Amino acid sequence: MAVRQQSRTAPTGGKPSTPYHESKGAIAMKKWLGPALSVMMLGAVIGCGGGNGGGASSGGSPAPGVSSSSPDQPKVKLTLAHLMVEEGARVWVADMISHFNAKYPNVEVEEIAANTDKYNTMLKTKIASDDAPDIMLLVNLNDANKDYLDGGFVLDLTDQPFMQNVNSIDRQYIDGKLYALPFDMNANGVIYNKDVFEKSGISEVPRTYSQYKEALEKMKQAGFAGISLGFKENYYVTGDVGADWRAGALSANPNWIEDLQSRKLKFQDDPLMKGILERMADRFAYSQQDPFGTDAATALSLVATGKAGMLQHGSFMVDAVKKINPDVRLGFFPFPWSEDKADNNLPLGTGIGGLAVYKDSPNKEWALKFLEVVATKEMGESLQVNKGGLSLIKDVALPQDPTFQEIIGYRDSGEAFDYTGIRTNFTTEFNNALATKVVEFLMDSKHDVSAALQKLDAEFDRIARTNG
């Protein structure tokens, strides 16, 4: 019929015409379909198999020669979640796991590590889906991460004997109980490059605010950036300003953070905040080029390579700077917010938190045994060597690193202020708002302090209002 004939000839109007019997496409398609289908089937097979934990654990390895089906000990799997992904820290964790396995070869420890932002997301998702890790690193349990506590996810560790191996453990109590094993101490203040100080003719570490300003000026004259500001990232902003509020505001008013968040205290009524902003504006003038485009890693490397003299943060940054340049000579001093040297003590302590155990973990007993291993002198020493930092475990010899020796010097001469137990961080939403407003304040060339305080109040009020 006519219809049939038409289909074999090229239709008019520019439509594509492909005779269907000899379609090259069909042949090519069959060629393509075959391999695709086999890959699919392969995928389905391997996919099902791969999900059954057939791989080796990422942490330590069981002691050789011990069969996994030992009759006495049941095979156990522990999951350990943490956010310490820097190399040194990973080595420390691996060391802990292998020590643990030497003692308990029947337990496999699986590490789940993620960096800061992803960590909280990952942890919350897992807990919300009843898939919580057995052991998790939790900090700020008394403030920013109180939800973990309130949600009843954390095991009470008060009566665990290993907790007594920790220095100043009495500071870690929340409502009379202990919930996490802290393992290291942080100081908070100024990390400085000794070579830059020397080249700028700074012979003494600044202990008053005017000395600090002088030091900045000297470094500028010598051609260095006095202070390294990685202000592209919010956490760096609050870390820098935080060295000020930890040294100053918190020692004057331990409830400073809480009062501001509950709106009991307004920024506009607070002379402490006014001082903080003014000092921020002062040092901003001595920063490296383009502070708002500089990320944290670059800011650290400026100090590591001797282009900038100082940076302000927690002492955990020391390890990070040294990783970039192992030969750098670093020192540490408290941020001298006041003219009176006696006020300028080094904040040294630990946030409330550490390694916590999931309350409903089926492997609670083994998790506790793991924490026991962490709380040993040996692992404390391992921490200082590998991760860098100051171990909280009793009887651990002081770290040899000169930077940390300097920090301990302040403690020994009574010039430290132990902030353990005091709330030192804002919750995330408030923290981000604070960082944003500080950046806005600095971007304004007039550095209008009263306007900034007003905006801060408006933001904090807004956030407090939507807080359930």
Place this chain on the structure above:
Amino acid sequence: MRLPLYKQWSVNLLVLALAIVFLVPFYLSIVTSFKSLLEIAESVLALPKSLTFDNYAKAIETIRLGRSFVNSAIVTAASTALILLSSSMGAYAIARNYAKRGYRLLEALLLAALMVPFQIIMIPVYKLLKTTAMLNSLTGAVLILVGTSIPYCTFLLIGFIKSVPRELEESAVIDGCGPYRTFWQIVFPLLKPIVSCLSVLYVLWMWNDFNVSLIVLQKDVVKTLTVQQFYFFGENSTEYGLAFAAACLSMLPIVAVFLGAQKYIIEGLTAGALKG
């Protein structure tokens, strides 16, 4: 062809210039992957002092390249195949019944799904996979990837199928072909241009998928390359050298696939230009 020669040459030159600009980020990635942290801190743009493969060796060891590679490959291949097969079938049904309201509604539903940001379903997806015991399984990851990719793929295919003349199918039916044969032997081959194109796209996207893999594949043994790369972005410092080494390694297969697949893409694209 129709443009005067000098115009053609200036267009070529502009294209070339732009191409060079486009390659700068890759230059940086490769160059950085050969530098130590100190070198990177000193200068981002300079060529590396020496072509040491330290970063690469460390990257391979740390992220267990072998296993991750296999995981990525399986997820990519399985997802791509399933997406294309099911989307072309579904798009065919919708495109050929476009006059009926129900089918247009279905298309609207798929379009609406494109608007769903992944955040809405992140936690529910996790819970769902946990209940069906598919967490930390490549199968689970594939199911979610396919389900979330189908809207886009189907949407694209609906448009193209509508440009395929119905006469060919009608005559096939008259010749006695069943609906399935009609589809696979007549319609599907005509979709070759767009299907080739989409295969490449989906191989790429599935390979680089992050959101789904992060949530579903958390155990080391099933992690894909993209997730493993993030291992290097530490809390306070970013190991750029290692990260870029891992990135370069991760890119190699994709570039290889694209180079190899170019033939098919070209074939597919030019097939449309041939006349009967």
Place this chain on the structure above:
Amino acid sequence: MKTSSLKRSAVTLSFLLPILLFFSFAMLVPFLMGIQVSFTDWNGLSRTMNYIGLENFKNIFISPDVLIPLKNTVLYGLMYVVANNVLALTLALALNRQFRGRNASRLIFFIPNALSPVLTAFVFSFIYKDLFSELFGIQSLFSSTGTALIGIVLLAVWHNVGINMLIYLAALSGVPKDLYEAATVDGAGAWQRFANVTLPMIVPAFTVCITLSLTSGLREFAFPLVATGGGPVRSTETLAIYIYNYLFAYNKAGYGQALAFVFMAFLLIVGLTVSRLLRRKEIEA
């Protein structure tokens, strides 16, 4: 006759079954689960949550704070769609001819899509900071609230233009040459050939490319999150980032989920409108 139509329906259903199954499992069911959460005060963590009715939704509409990310998102969406599609079409036209280095060029413009979004953002941060200051003496685009969003657009376009370029190329190759010849014979110049032959024939590609780059642009999440974290001073904070913060960082998952639904409604309206407008112009075979 009835059995035959039933049979036809069954056949059609069988074609639809795969996508329906996958889609329901991966998207529909989780979506419905999510609706429930938006009516609670869940903090993303605890096992309990309280129903608070429409409280979350009310808070969204009385809070002027959401206007900040909204403005950023719309601005970004518009800039991205225009930049991406103009460049993609231009490249497709330029590469639609035979010349040496054409295949290599095609590869080069597409290859950015091979770099993962996170690394793309990092490399561009490098570029803006170090390269630009060396070559042009200006500070990083991400340092100033006025230019940060533009910086994101540039890197997003670099990353994604290859896709649209390929789609436009596929569409261009489907335009039969005899149409061009007919037009030339009729005396049409290059621009007229483009406007009257090329453009109308590739409208399906426009529908696809524009709708999709618009909706994906409006949902932009990874690039600004990694490149600037939403800063400086929230100038690159898109709605997706805003929602993500509430869901995961601020412990306000109920509110975040409600925001996500309102956001989705917004995208739906935009997407459907644009798509309808363009679909009407398509030429059915």
